[in-house]
Amino acid sequence: MNLLLLFDEDFLPDGTARLTGRRAQHAREVLRAETGETLRVGRLGGLVGTGEVLENTPGALHLRVSLTDSPPARAAVDLLLAIPRPKALKKVLPAVASLGVDRVVLVNAARVEKSYFDSKVLAPDFIQELLLQGLEQARDTRLPEVLIRERFRPFVEDELDTVFGREPLRLLPHPPARQSLTTVGIPTAPRVVLAIGPDGGWVPFEAELLEAHGFHPFTLGPRILRVETAVPVLLGQVALLRENISPHSAP
Template sequence: MTRRRWIADAWTPTTATLTGEQAAHLARVLRAEPGQIFDVVAGGFLHRAEITNVGDGEVVFALHEELESDAALPLHLLLAVFKFDHMEWAIEKATELGVFRITPILARRTEKHLAQAAAKRVERWRRIALEASKQSRRTTIPEIADPVGLKQALDEEQSPTRILLSETEQGTTLSSALANAKTSTQESDTALAIGPEGGWTPEEMALFVQYQWQPVTLGPRILRAETAAIAAIAIVGSSIG
């Protein structure tokens, strides 16, 4: 039987602690008691762990042996901000698929009210990533960065393989670009940029080219941003995962 897995809110080399909603659910709903065994992620490592104390607002574990676990997909998703309900779905599914990091991008065609409200949504996006990480039994929670403008994000990007989904690109597929990248570099770190509804502006496309991003296509159909993100992540995962 698969043991429940928890992600520690705090830890030391030998202990892990759950607080807040996680601790309340474990203590009140599951009626946790000292001596029970669970899997606990602490500091990015998966352990078999034994409950030692169930207190007021916290559950403490003793960490036992470290267990084998899957690494995150070495993929940084640059996701232009779009309708929040669709954005949340994309973040949840990207987390389940193993993305290492997500940066919300304030693009030229991001609707003004969404751009203004994005900074206040980050904590919600991080909670969604946490819950999706637990549901998918990940050992790491993807970093959800604060929303930034495109130029700042491109200035800071260090991944050797940089892929831009572009509606104007017709010839180079994502699969072929990834295959070419494999022959030119031994590093697997990849950045993938997904535009907003309406796509990237010509000025933004020129900026991507300036920073040596490779425009690619997913095929002849026009996909919603969240659909394109999930399809692209799956393709990248099968190539570099």
């Protein structure tokens, strides 16, 4: 935990904050924070800064808070993600929160097991806890929005433009494609939507429907990656391409 996240209900009328539960336990047992020491803190949805420890007891952590800085810049990336295996989703959700994704739509697909929809991982409280873990790791305070859709075709045909808008560059990592990610215009795109299929990939009908709705297929190379590996790799490549618009862009 690289950042203690503070919620609105943590704040007392005098502006200090009082934490209990997992966060207070972490500060006491892992950080071994003592009175007078300063911890990194951030208010959920707001600024980051420091918290001076006023008291750290087995019952609570009491902080004098100073929030002065903005959280990290957003990635300007959204995900349309076929629901992966629950164990994989437990890894993917903290990762997308850590990497600054704004919106994730978890969608059904032909190769998604129906049983996945009954998993506790899709419960709102469980999703939020996983996202909070990602924010704590990355010293961020802004939660991604997560939507769940059980019908692929109706979402693509009826909701896609509303949820993601028409302006973002739509990208489809798909093994049969031949062009690489460097050829699809990422550096000039203000926003990007990545449509990442399940283990085994999108079936032809799904890939064709996505292409018909403006998604550009590309390949990551000859290696076939699991979803929990592909998501951070893709997000990292998008970020890298944006930082290196040209070989002469650095000062």
